[in-house]
Amino acid sequence: xxxxxxxxxxxTVRYGGTLGCADIxxxxxxxxxxxxxxESGSGKxxxxxxxxxxxxxxxxxxxxxxxxxxxxxxxxxxxxxxxxIGIVRQAAHEELRLGISAGGNxxxxxxxxxxxxxxxxxxxxxxxxxxxxxxxxxxxxAVATFSGGMRQRVQxxxxxxxxxxxxxxxxxxxxxxxxxxxxILDLIRRLQRQTGVAMVIVSHxxxxxxxxxxxxxxxxxxRVVEAGVTDRVLSDPRHPYTQLLVSSQLEV
Amino acid sequence: MSALSDLLHRAEPIHxxxxxxxxxxxxxxxxxxxxxxxxxCIPGHITPFASREMPVARGxxxxxxxxxxxxxxxxxxxxxxxQGDDESLNARTMRALIxxxxxxxxxxxxxxxxxxxxxxxxxxxDLDDRTVLVFQVPISDPLREFxxxxxxxxxxxxxxxxxxxxxxxxxxxxxxxxxxxxxSYPCEVEGGYIISTTPIPRFDVPRLHQAPFLSLFGAGRxxxxxxxxxxxxxxxxxFTDREFEIESFDTPCAKCxxxxxxxxxxxxxxxxxxxxxxxxxxxxRQAEKGPR
Numbered sequence: 001x002x003x004x005x006x007x008x009x010x011x012t013v014r015y016g017g018t019l020g021c022a023d024i025x026x027x028x029x030x031x032x033x034x035x036x037x038x039e040s041g042s043g044k045x046x047x048x049x050x051x052x053x054x055x056x057x058x059x060x061x062x063x064x065x066x067x068x069x070x071x072x073x074x075x076x077x078x079x080x081x082x083x084x085i086g087i088v089r090q091a092a093h094e095e096l097r098l099g100i101s102a103g104g105n106x107x108x109x110x111x112x113x114x115x116x117x118x119x120x121x122x123x124x125x126x127x128x129x130x131x132x133x134x135x136x137x138x139x140x141x142a143v144a145t146f147s148g149g150m151r152q153r154v155q156x157x158x159x160x161x162x163x164x165x166x167x168x169x170x171x172x173x174x175x176x177x178x179x180x181x182x183x184i185l186d187l188i189r190r191l192q193r194q195t196g197v198a199m200v201i202v203s204h205x206x207x208x209x210x211x212x213x214x215x216x217x218x219x220x221x222x223r224v225v226e227a228g229v230t231d232r233v234l235s236d237p238r239h240p241y242t243q244l245l246v247s248s249q250l251e252v
Numbered sequence: 253m254s255a256l257s258d259l260l261h262r263a264e265p266i267h268x269x270x271x272x273x274x275x276x277x278x279x280x281x282x283x284x285x286x287x288x289x290x291x292x293c294i295p296g297h298i299t300p301f302a303s304r305e306m307p308v309a310r311g312x313x314x315x316x317x318x319x320x321x322x323x324x325x326x327x328x329x330x331x332x333x334x335q336g337d338d339e340s341l342n343a344r345t346m347r348a349l350i351x352x353x354x355x356x357x358x359x360x361x362x363x364x365x366x367x368x369x370x371x372x373x374x375x376x377x378d379l380d381d382r383t384v385l386v387f388q389v390p391i392s393d394p395l396r397e398f399x400x401x402x403x404x405x406x407x408x409x410x411x412x413x414x415x416x417x418x419x420x421x422x423x424x425x426x427x428x429x430x431x432x433x434x435x436s437y438p439c440e441v442e443g444g445y446i447i448s449t450t451p452i453p454r455f456d457v458p459r460l461h462q463a464p465f466l467s468l469f470g471a472g473r474x475x476x477x478x479x480x481x482x483x484x485x486x487x488x489x490x491f492t493d494r495e496f497e498i499e500s501f502d503t504p505c506a507k508c509x510x511x512x513x514x515x516x517x518x519x520x521x522x523x524x525x526x527x528x529x530x531x532x533x534x535x536x537r538q539a540e541k542g543p544r
Contacts, residue, residue: 104419104423107419107422111419118493
């Protein structure tokens, strides 16, 4: 039995009197993709926030490669985030500095973890920049001049440059047009298989989840109502809410 | 710097032209000295202090002036420069205030001075361990450009979270193949905090490393001081495969012929010419060379 890349046990988050999520437990093995679906306000992003060390759990444990993250604070916590966790958000400007070049945004995570050789940093940034299929010759252009799809690619490159153990995706393709969406999803799937990174993807779009996720959690009102292998959950939903979710999908 | 008699002398207000000795009242001096002591004890740490209203506008050396007036003793010899020049208006007025309110000696020769208040330069003469250098600081925090929230910047200093400064350096090298810092080059002090060597040119930065003199930085508008104690490591940050470079000049000084000094542009005999920024040293070299 290998150590899971990410272990969440009985995770509960309260925002004052409001429940963020309650009693969430799951494992993600290296190379595995876990999807989390649910409607807005169901607690998906809260769970992801705890995995990404942005939020402190009210109760419960989050372990990264077997290491309890509650004990990691301050500079070590920041280092852990920059080294072992990659994050791709829906709104690129929350993760990227728009006035800084694409290369700079990618390099920042290396600089934050103590890399100090310019040529070596440049070579790593260049490699991952081309891996996410960004246009050659734009690496030193400010991200503000990039389109929405390109910004998502910069985010993916930034997330993967440190070779993290866990990649967290929060609605990575929401708001992009469908053709760009399809190409980004292809890219994510290819890179995930290539690197073998453990991945958690949050989406309200079942098509995205069906394409990427091996296993699936369905959340509602802060709780997991159904969990299982993606194909099983989506083709044979057992919980009434999951049934509603699956039947609500628009057919083209 | 301070003999016992000086301390006694300083504690007692003497009225010169209607002001307290060294202008500031005793409580203000004590508060500023306490902040300075803390700053010296934690090299490079930006230490807040209760910046006073001074008879110069904030941004015109009010911080440096407060540091000078809080640390000066009667036996000091004071030199004040602005861009290396003893005779600029700003330097002259502040020197007059310091001298008139204390009666201390003034000098233009850096080797004779024990307290040097400066903006933009370190005097090029060798300074010894009797010298205190007081810098007038416009922007104290090297993180300011990247992080405007003071609370966030304080946390970043505490955790030595300087990735954004390195990011600025990365951008410069990626786009221009060199660093664009002309002044205020960020330096690591004793392997800890990164400070802004403000606003001296890169040319002067190596002189801060293991310097025998005490450097005090005063920012009046920002109400902050920081310090580099004598014999402290000051390392300009740079990538391991990129050299830190100082400015170099392709002509000697048009007045004294020096080839090892920092030059500025000036009109000499109706023509643009590169001349020493350190005017006192330039004049001495001219005198040594004799009339042309």
